[in-house]
Amino acid sequence: MIYSWRKIVKTGLPLLSLTILIEIIAGQILQGKQESLLLFPIFLISIPVINSVSGNIGSVLGARLASGLHVGYITLSLKDKEMHDNFIISLLIGFITYFTLAIIIYFIAVFGNLLTEDIALINFIMIFLLTGVLLISIVALVSVITAFLSFKRGLDPDDMVAPVVTTVADVLGILFLFIIIGIFGVGI
Amino acid sequence: MYAKEMVKQSLPLIIFCGLGAIVAGSTLGLMTDLLREIPGLIVVIPAIIAMRGNISTAFGSRLGSAYHLGVIDANNLWNEELKQNIIGSLLLSFFVAIIIGILAYITSIIPPINVYPNPIKLISIVIIAGILSGVILTIMTIVIIFLVFKRGYDPDNITGPALATFGDIITMLSIFGSALLIEVIM
Numbered sequence: 001m002i003y004s005w006r007k008i009v010k011t012g013l014p015l016l017s018l019t020i021l022i023e024i025i026a027g028q029i030l031q032g033k034q035e036s037l038l039l040f041p042i043f044l045i046s047i048p049v050i051n052s053v054s055g056n057i058g059s060v061l062g063a064r065l066a067s068g069l070h071v072g073y074i075t076l077s078l079k080d081k082e083m084h085d086n087f088i089i090s091l092l093i094g095f096i097t098y099f100t101l102a103i104i105i106y107f108i109a110v111f112g113n114l115l116t117e118d119i120a121l122i123n124f125i126m127i128f129l130l131t132g133v134l135l136i137s138i139v140a141l142v143s144v145i146t147a148f149l150s151f152k153r154g155l156d157p158d159d160m161v162a163p164v165v166t167t168v169a170d171v172l173g174i175l176f177l178f179i180i181i182g183i184f185g186v187g188i
Numbered sequence: 189m190y191a192k193e194m195v196k197q198s199l200p201l202i203i204f205c206g207l208g209a210i211v212a213g214s215t216l217g218l219m220t221d222l223l224r225e226i227p228g229l230i231v232v233i234p235a236i237i238a239m240r241g242n243i244s245t246a247f248g249s250r251l252g253s254a255y256h257l258g259v260i261d262a263n264n265l266w267n268e269e270l271k272q273n274i275i276g277s278l279l280l281s282f283f284v285a286i287i288i289g290i291l292a293y294i295t296s297i298i299p300p301i302n303v304y305p306n307p308i309k310l311i312s313i314v315i316i317a318g319i320l321s322g323v324i325l326t327i328m329t330i331v332i333i334f335l336v337f338k339r340g341y342d343p344d345n346i347t348g349p350a351l352a353t354f355g356d357i358i359t360m361l362s363i364f365g366s367a368l369l370i371e372v373i374m
Contacts, residue, residue, distance in 0.1 A: 008276025027231035
C-alpha cells in the first residue's frame with residue numbers, strides 16, 4: 001500500500017486551507033461589488049474566464065520553466081534568454097486568447113439577453129483585454145519568480161507553481177477587473 | 189521557428205479551456221437571482237472552484253503516478269490503492285468545504301463588510317456543492333484514466349487539461365444546483 005486516506009488528508013489540508021483563505025478574500029471583493037455585478041452580468045460571465053486563462057498560461061509557463069531548470073537548458077538568471085522567450089510568448093498567447101474570448105463572451109451576452117445595461121462591443125473588448133493583459137503580465141512574472149525561487153531552495157517547481165499561480169490569478173483578476181472598469185467608468 | 193511551434197502547441201488548448209470557462213461563467217451569469225437571495229453565496233464561489241481544482245488535479249496526478257509505479261492498470265483498476273485515493277479526496281473535500289463555509293460567514297459579519305448570511309444555509313450549500321462536484325469529478329477521472337490505460341496513453345498528459353476544462357463547469361453547475369436546492373427546502 002502506498003496510498004492511505006489519512007496521509008492524503010494530512011498533506012493536503014494545510015496548503016488547501018491557505019489557498020481557501022486567499023480565495024475568500026477574492027470572494028469578499030466580489031461581494032463588495034455584488035450590486036454592480038448583478039446589473040452587468042456580462043462581467044459575472046467574464047470573471048471565471050479572465051482568471052482561468054491567466055491561471056492556465058501561468059501554469060504552462062511554470063511547467064516549461066521547471067523542465068528547463070531540471071534538464072539544465074534554463075539557468076537561474078534573470079537575464080536567461082530562454083526564460084525571456086517563454087515569458088514573451090506567454091504574453092502573446094494571453095493577448096490572442098483574451099481578444100478571441102472577449103468577442104465570444106460579448107455575443108453570448110447579446111444573444112442570451114444578459115446585457116441589461118448597454119455596453120458597446122469596443123468598450124467591453126477594451127476593458128476585458130486590458131484586464132487580461134495586465135493580469136497575464138503579473139501572473140507570468142509570479143510564475144517565473146515562483147519557479148526560480150522554489151528551484152533555488154531545492155523544492156520541485158512542478159509542485160509549487162500551479163497552486164501559487166492560480167490563486168494569485170483569482171485574486172488579482174477580480175481586483176484588476178474592477179480597477180479597469182473604474183477607469184473606463186461604465187457605471188460599476 | 190521555436191516561438192511559432194510553442195504558440196501552435198499551446199494556443200488551441202488554452203483557448204479550448206477558455207471556452208470551458210465561458211460555460212462556467214455563463215452558469216454564474218444565470219445565478220443572479222440566487223446571488224441576490226442568498227447573502228454570502230458569491231463569497232464561497234471562488235473558494236469552492238479553487239478547492240475542487242486543487243483536489244481533483246492532485247487526485248488525477250496521483251493516479252498518473254500510480255500507473256507509472258505499476259500499482260494500477262486497466263485490468264487492476266478497482267483496488268485498495270484507488271479506494272484509499274477516493275476516500276482521501278472526498279474526505280478532504282468535506283473538511284475544506286466546512287472551512288470555506290465558516291470562513292465565508294466570519295469574514296462577512298466583521299464590521300467593514302456587515303453582511304449577515306445564514307451560516308447553516310451557507311455551510312450546507314458549500315458541503316453539498318463540494319461533495320457533489322467531488323463525486324462527479326472522481327467518477328469522471330476514473331473513467332478517463334480507464335480509457336487512457338486501454339489506449340496505452342500517458343495519463344499525465346490527458347487528465348490535467350481534461351479536469352481543467354470540465355472541472356470548473358461541473359463545479360459551477362454543482363454550486364447552482366445545491367444553492368437552488370437549499371433555497372427551496374430551507
